[in-house]
Amino acid sequence: MNKYYIYFVFLLLNTALLFAHGTDYEVYTDGIVGIQAMYDNGMVMENSSVLIFAPNEAEVFLERVTDINGFVCFKPDRAGTWVLQVRGDGVHGMRINLNVDENMLVLDGGNNASEYIQKIIMAVCVVFGLISTALFFKSKKEK
Amino acid sequence: MRHKLFLIFLVILISFTCSKEKVEQVIGRGSIIFTANGEDFIREGFIDKNGWEINFKYFYINISEPTAYMPDKEGQYIKLGGDYWIDFMDFNSETGLVYIDEITDVPAGNYQSLKFGIRKNSSGLYNGYSIVMQGEARKERETVPFIIMLDEELDFDGKEGYVGDEVKGLLLDGKSTAVEMTFHVDHIFGDIDADKDSHVNTESVGFDFFNNFKIDNEVIVTQSEMKEQINYEKLVNAVWTLGHLGEGHCEASNQSSAGIFK
Numbered sequence: 129m130n131k132y133y134i135y136f137v138f139l140l141l142n143t144a145l146l147f148a149h150g151t152d153y154e155v156y157t158d159g160i161v162g163i164q165a166m167y168d169n170g171m172v173m174e175n176s177s178v179l180i181f182a183p184n185e186a187e188v189f190l191e192r193v194t195d196i197n198g199f200v201c202f203k204p205d206r207a208g209t210w211v212l213q214v215r216g217d218g219v220h221g222m223r224i225n226l227n228v229d230e231n232m233l234v235l236d237g238g239n240n241a242s243e244y245i246q247k248i249i250m251a252v253c254v255v256f257g258l259i260s261t262a263l264f265f266k267s268k269k270e271k
Numbered sequence: 272m273r274h275k276l277f278l279i280f281l282v283i284l285i286s287f288t289c290s291k292e293k294v295e296q297v298i299g300r301g302s303i304i305f306t307a308n309g310e311d312f313i314r315e316g317f318i319d320k321n322g323w324e325i326n327f328k329y330f331y332i333n334i335s336e337p338t339a340y341m342p343d344k345e346g347q348y349i350k351l352g353g354d355y356w357i358d359f360m361d362f363n364s365e366t367g368l369v370y371i372d373e374i375t376d377v378p379a380g381n382y383q384s385l386k387f388g389i390r391k392n393s394s395g396l397y398n399g400y401s402i403v404m405q406g407e408a409r410k411e412r413e414t415v416p417f418i419i420m421l422d423e424e425l426d427f428d429g430k431e432g433y434v435g436d437e438v439k440g441l442l443l444d445g446k447s448t449a450v451e452m453t454f455h456v457d458h459i460f461g462d463i464d465a466d467k468d469s470h471v472n473t474e475s476v477g478f479d480f481f482n483n484f485k486i487d488n489e490v491i492v493t494q495s496e497m498k499e500q501i502n503y504e505k506l507v508n509a510v511w512t513l514g515h516l517g518e519g520h521c522e523a524s525n526q527s528s529a530g531i532f533k
Contacts, residue, residue: 179436186438186448209381213434221434221518223383 161226161234162201165194165214172198173216183208183228204228299379299444303349305337305371308453308517309359312462314367319408320461320471323478327406330359331397332454335388337371339440339450342384342430349377356392359454368451382440383432385450385516388525390424400493402510404456408478408490417490419481423507423528427452427514427521435517453515459506476506504532 165173178200180190194200194214204210207230215221227235309330311317316326334355340348355371362369389401397403402421407414433439433451442448457465461475480502484492497503507528514521 181438184441184443186441188436211432211438213438215434215518223432223434223519225381225383225432 160201160203161210161228161232162199163212163224163226165198165200165216165222165224167216172196173214173222174198176221177215179213179215181211181213182206183210204232207232300376301379301442301445302373302375302447303339303377303382303440303442304373304447304449305339305351306366306368306449306451307332307334307357307359307371308368308451309362309456310453311367312456313359313454314362316406317457317460318463319457319478320463320465320467320475321410321477321479322463323408323410323460323482325406325408325460325478327360327404329403329405330456331392331400331403331405332357332359333390333392333401334371334452335390337385337387337450337452339382340384340386341380341382342432344380347378347380347382349374349382354390354393356395368449373447377442379442379444379446382442382448382450383438384428384430385433385440385452386426386428386430386521387452387514388424388426389514391422402513408482415478415482415485415488415490417478417481418492419490420493421510422494423510423526425511425526426524428524429514429516429519429521431516431519433516434519439517451516453517454513455515456513458509458512474505474512475509476502480506507532 165176165178167173173194174196176194176198178192178194179188180192180202181187182189182204183206190202192200192202200212200214204226207228210226210228212224212226213221214224229235313327313330316324318324334357336350336352337355338348338350351372351374357369357371359369391399391401393399397420400420400422401424404419405417407416409415429452435451440448440450455471457471457475459475461472461477462469465471467473480497480500481490481492483500484490484496497506507526511523511526514523
């Protein structure tokens with residue numbers, strides 16, 4: 129039974145990924161938004177300060193730091209445009225607007241990433257989704 | 272079977288929840304204040320990459336038609352007409368910002384993006400120059416007064432928006448918001464506190480470049496007089512990266528010196 133639910137969560141996770149629009153961030157589970165911050169040259173913005181602003185608020189809602197892969201995540205608690213300000217090497221930064229709907233899901237894409245990278249990510253998501261589905265039904269068959 | 276139906280139900284639910292919905296729009300009217308920021312580099316001075324302690328007495332720049340706009344709504348912009356010859360040393364002591372102008376009773380919205388031109392001044396002492404830096408450079412026992420006059424013209428576009436400690440440009444009903452043009456002078460001089468490999472140091476010229484024009488122990492130089500100097504191209508490229516919104520990058524276009532470098 130536990131195995132069954134592990135496969136299911138994996139499938140669920142990848143299903144959510146398929147609906148993420150954009151390339152410099154991904155919705156990697158329901159209700160939690162994650163982004164990967166990158167420089168123009170494609171290098172990830174690791175250990176960078178991220179200020180998160182709630183919709184229609186000018187003051188900081190939350191402060192985070194990206195991991196070594198440039199990833200950071202947070203849990204939005206209301207619909208609207210969330211603003212993330214990422215400061216990289218102490219010299220430059222980037223701003224990302226995330227339009228979050230009432231289900232706490234991101235509506236549209238970010239910026240600064242190429243269509244080529246986006247296609248690769250989508251392709252990877254589809255492959256993972258198929259593998260997850262296959263594993264899921266295989267586990268059921270074994271039962 | 273029960274689990275399978277549960278799975279199908281949840282996948283359908285996710286599909287529905289991922290469909291696009293409208294996000295609440297900002298409505299009403301308010302005011303936009305246009306400001307400029309020379310950062311602590313200009314206000315307090317700094318040590319450049321060559322070890323020169325740089326202090327400014329005046330730092331003039333001629334900003335043309337600053338325009339705050341909403342990147343996702345074509346035609347939604349607020350523009351200040353004309354040119355604004357400002358001095359970064361004439362800043363508000365509390366905020367550090369230079370006040371440019373304010374427009375009241377404009378539609379509320381997210382004016383996160385800002386574009387502005389740099390143009391030659393058309394009157395006064397520095398007629399014909401777009402950026403004038405006046406101050407002193409000190410190194411060891413030497414003090415070199417300088418006046419550096421540039422005539423570069425270009426347009427900056429900070430579509431991505433302000434990056435800093437707060438959100439700027441978000442105008443709510445009955446409120447005011449400030450938008451800020453930030454100029455990174457360390458891109459010209461470098462910064463001894465930054466990494467040697469940082470582009471601030473690798474792509475800047477430092478005061479050594481200007482010190483080559485020293486006569487009678489002072490530097491008074493115009494951009495046209497620097498054209499034959501080694502690293503002139505690097506200087507011009509650095510000027511093209513001066514404009515920011517906080518730490519947010521601005522795209523440069525219509526540079527007057529574009530095309531002269533091969």
